[in-house]
Amino acid sequence: MKPTQKFMSLLVLLALGGCATLPTGPSVRVLPTPGKSFEAFMSEDAVCRQWASQLLGQDPQETADRNTATGAVVGTALGAGVGAALGAASGHAGTGAAIGGGTGLLFGTASGASSGQLYGMEAQRRYDNTYVQCMYSKGNQVPGTMRRVRTRNVAPPPPDMYPVPPDYYPAR
Structure with a gap:
């Protein structure tokens, strides 16, 4: 496999890895x-989704995307500087900057995506907690925690x- 083919296959894998998204709504049932009508439940669901989004300030996916982009920009800048x-x-500052920038972009994006995923999951957890509190306050059935019996x-004696x-005589 040629080096350009390896690079392109790695680039495709990274691009496909970036397609993973967080849920756009609550991830709890x-x-x-x-006895409650479905229309009343849907109305309460819409109110609680709106309230959770408003309280959180932004969509969990936006948080993940912003951290990925920040990692890519910082990684590219640092990689280009170190490469230059x-x-x-060695007398090839331009080539070093280009190689360093590409490498920095690759690793910066990967690092930013990892960080973004963690921050996105935390934002999703906060969204879910807020949504469940709202739905519970309106009298709906929410998932509970099971008490662990110890x-x-x-x-044994x-x-x-x-x-x-x-x-008893043992055999000889």
Whole structure:
């Protein structure tokens, strides 16, 4: 495989990896209480989604995208600077800057995407908590936590010590 083919396949993998998105709404299931009309439930759902979005300030996916872009810009700038400095030592500052910028873009984007995913998941968790609180306050059924029952681990008692029967003779 030629170096350009390796680079292009790596670039395609990174591009496809960037297609993963966070949910655009709550990632928890809330059910209407028995007897509540579906229209009333949908109205409450819309109000709670709006309230959670307003309280959070921005979409979790926007947070992830912003961190990815920031990582790409910072990585490109740092890579170009380091590449130019190393290239100047060998008399090829322009080539060093280009290689460093490309490498910085690649690793900066990867680092920013990783950071963005973490911040996006945290924003999604806060959105879900706010949404669940709102839906619960309106009387809907929300997922609960299961109480973990702890059992004591008790060792079994030692076996009884029976003497060897009197008619036992080992085989010789």
